[in-house]
Amino acid sequence: MPPRRPAAPVSDPHPRLRGRGALLGLAVGDALGAPLKTRRLPAPPFPQLADGLFRELKGGGPFELRRGQVGESGQMASCLGAGLRELKSYDPDDMLRRYLAWQGHAVGMSESTREVMTELLESGLPRATAARRVWLRGLRRPAGNGSLARTAPIGVFFHKDAQARVQASLADSALTHFDPCCQLACAALNGSIAHALGAGEKLKTEDLITAAISGLSVASASLGRSAADYVQEVSRATAALREDLAAAQRDDPLLYGPDLHLHLHPDRVRVAFRLAYWELLHAPGFEAGVVDVINRGGDADVNGAVTGALLGAFHGEEAIPSGWRQGVLEALGPWGSGPLWTLYHPRHLLLLAPD
Numbered sequence: 470m471p472p473r474r475p476a477a478p479v480s481d482p483h484p485r486l487r488g489r490g491a492l493l494g495l496a497v498g499d500a501l502g503a504p505l506k507t508r509r510l511p512a513p514p515f516p517q518l519a520d521g522l523f524r525e526l527k528g529g530g531p532f533e534l535r536r537g538q539v540g541e542s543g544q545m546a547s548c549l550g551a552g553l554r555e556l557k558s559y560d561p562d563d564m565l566r567r568y569l570a571w572q573g574h575a576v577g578m579s580e581s582t583r584e585v586m587t588e589l590l591e592s593g594l595p596r597a598t599a600a601r602r603v604w605l606r607g608l609r610r611p612a613g614n615g616s617l618a619r620t621a622p623i624g625v626f627f628h629k630d631a632q633a634r635v636q637a638s639l640a641d642s643a644l645t646h647f648d649p650c651c652q653l654a655c656a657a658l659n660g661s662i663a664h665a666l667g668a669g670e671k672l673k674t675e676d677l678i679t680a681a682i683s684g685l686s687v688a689s690a691s692l693g694r695s696a697a698d699y700v701q702e703v704s705r706a707t708a709a710l711r712e713d714l715a716a717a718q719r720d721d722p723l724l725y726g727p728d729l730h731l732h733l734h735p736d737r738v739r740v741a742f743r744l745a746y747w748e749l750l751h752a753p754g755f756e757a758g759v760v761d762v763i764n765r766g767g768d769a770d771v772n773g774a775v776t777g778a779l780l781g782a783f784h785g786e787e788a789i790p791s792g793w794r795q796g797v798l799e800a801l802g803p804w805g806s807g808p809l810w811t812l813y814h815p816r817h818l819l820l821l822a823p824d
Contacts, residue, residue, distance in 0.1 A: 484666040486785045488625040488822035491662050492550070494755065494781020495621050496815035497793045498773030499542040500800070502763040503577065504530035509732050510766035516720040516751055521764035526796040530770075532577035537800030540577025542618035542774035544813040549641065550622040550821040551812070559623065559637035565589075565644055574808040577770075581613040585645045600647040609702065613651065614737040616642035618771045620655040621778035622821055624662030634659055635688045646738075649699060650706035653688050654742045657710060658779065660684020665782035666823070674750050677783060678714055681746070685710055713739050717746035732767045741768065745776040755780045755788040 504527045512519045528536040548567045556563060572578065572586045588599040604610070620638060627634035638656040646652070664680035665672060689707040693700055713729075716722045722743055724731045731740055744762060752758030755777075762776045763769045781789060798819075801810045 484628065484823045486787065487666045487782050488628070489786040489819055490755075490781035490784060490789065491621045491625055491665070491778045492546070492781070492818050492822060493786060493789055493794060493797070493815065494759075494777035494779075495546055495618070495774045496539050496543040496777070496797050496818065497781075497789055498759050498762070498775070498777025499539045499618070499770050500526055500534075500537050500797050501759060501777075501793065502769030502771070502773030503532065503534050503538070503540050504528065505763055505766055505769040506530050506532075508766040508769070510764055512761075512765045515722055515724070515747070518752060518757055518761040519764040521760040523764055524760055526793060534577060535800060537796035537798075538576070538809075539797065539800075539815055540770050541575065541579055541582060541615060542771055543797075543815050543818075544571060544575060544577075544809070545582075545615070545619040546622055546774075547813045547815060547818045549619055550626075550818040553622055553626045554821050559627075559633070559640065561640045561644060564641060568644065571808075571813060574813065576809065579613070579615055582615050582645055600643060600645050604647040609648070613646050613648070614741045614768060614771045614775070616644075616646035616651050617654050617658060617738050617741055618774040620659055621662055621782075622818065623655070624659030624778075624782070625666065625823070626821055627659070628663035628666040628823070631660075631663070631684075631687070634663055635684065635691060638684075639688060639692055648706070648738075649692060649696070649703045650709060650736070651738050652692060653685055653703070653706050653710055654738050656688030657681040657685040657714075658742070658745070658775070660687075661779060662782040672783065674783065677749060677779070678718065678746065681714055682711070685714075709736075709739060710742065713743035714746055717743050718750060720751075722747040731765055737768055737771070741772045741775045744772055745779045748776050749779055749783060752780070755784045756790055 526537045548571050552564050552567050585600050585603050623637045635656050638659045639652045642652040642655045660680045661677040693703045748758035758780045763773050798816045
């Protein structure tokens with residue numbers, strides 16, 4: 470079956486609607502995928518898209534979330550959005566305090582994030598180096614995907630400031646996911662999101678690949694200068710992410726192969742990154758792309774959040790089915806209480822969208 474090429478964005482190209490699309494797309498992808506996390510679901514081979522048994526918001530899953538509730542990705546993105554909105558800039562020390570405050574209320578925290586949070590609370594060493602210590606202690610092990618799933622607010626907030634966007638992308642990832650591949654993937658994704666917000670009605674999917682490559686190149690040079698002890702890792706990560714962008718442009722992104730496997734490979738950040746860009750180039754719209762992603766299982770919540778953010782930035786808010794939008798924004802409400810409603814809920818995240 471030939472791949473179904475994406476249509477042009479269906480929404481008004483105003484930056485606000487694309488910004489809301491990225492932010493709400495992240496939350497919707499997370500909520501849709503959460504009940505399917507860790508499941509190894511049967512799915513058609515690429516380039517055929519999964520129409521999917523799972524197309525509606527449901528509760529449950531390994532974290533027993535309620536219908537429409539977001540997990541780690543949406544909750545941490547809300548932390549990130551609040552910090553950007555209140556300070557009008559990115560401050561890693563402030564953000565670290567916010568993440569530490571969140572962890573006491575978190576639902577659906579991944580093991581990799583929990584390990585860093587434990588290090589932050591127990592080590593007694595400088596907090597800003599916790600993720601690096603965890604990474605080195607694990608023998609510079611393959612990269613997790615958590616920072617990539619929450620990073621879209623940076624792309625939205627700094628869509629007009631490339632330098633600030635790159636530095637914030639790297640710094641925020643390094644707080645919990647120090648691996649250079651994680652940091653660089655965040656910078657590349659945010660490059661695409663930022664370009665989408667400013668591109669106007671002539672935006673094409675290929676433009677977001679170009680923007681990702683540009684963001685990756687700038688971030689790689691910056692990280693190489695600041696992390697002299699990890700130059701080889703930075704170089705390898707840059708090459709790997711370039712390979713992922715190239716694979717995303719092919720009919721078969723090779724996500725069920727020996728080198729990178731959607732369910733088995735420990736480099737989960739590369740799986741989420743490659744899959745999101747493949748959906749951008751091959752799915753005809755937001756709904757089709759996210760449905761395909763979550764119905765392939767694995768890290769369905771994280772993969773859904775990354776894909777949702779990218780497709781939401783391209784297609785805009787109105788391309789997200791209204792039932793999904795409403796279900797996520799009303800989850801835990803209408804008379805909710807506690808931090809998961811008052812602080813770490815995606816309805817607050819939307820306040821970050823540009824006017």
